[in-house]
Amino acid sequence: MSILYTTIEKLCAEKGISVTQLCKESGASRASLTDLKKGRKQSLSTETLLKIASYFGVSVDYLLGNTDKKEKAPAEEGGGITDEELKFALFDAPEEITDDIMNEVKRFAKYVEEQRRNGHIK
Known part of the structure; x- marks a missing residue:
């Protein structure tokens, strides 16, 4: 293996x-x-x-x-934005955001980007 x-x-x-x-x-x-x-x-x-x-x-x-x-x-994170900056921008209480929540946010962002690239979202 x-x-x-x-x-x-x-x-x-x-x-x-x-x-x-x-x-x-x-x-x-x-x-x-x-x-x-x-x-x-x-x-x-x-x-x-x-x-x-x-x-x-x-x-x-x-x-x-x-x-x-x-x-x-940082370049892999999408333009250098950090998780802390993302939490601050998206949530009222960034200190309460778990790793699982952040992973879901990132997965959703990737999904939206893929949908945009495929022409499903304009």
Whole structure:
């Protein structure tokens, strides 16, 4: 089993979800993760890596085992806005916002951006 798959499994365990649930919620292909687990693949497409990294709020480098630091670089966060700045902008009581809430906000933002790119939102 690859380091990549082991890292994904670890992140799923930390979040209390299955790999199947990750795929459903992130849009990643379950077949590609099965191939990775079974050794039929050694890596994932850039698109799939980005979906998984975005879902967990980690960098692609972390998924690939190139760094132990989970946090994304400012450029990966979308123009350098920090989570703290986002919390302040969106919520009345930013100190009460949990990591799970922030992950949902980020997932929703990615969804809206994807819908815009696909022409479903103008």
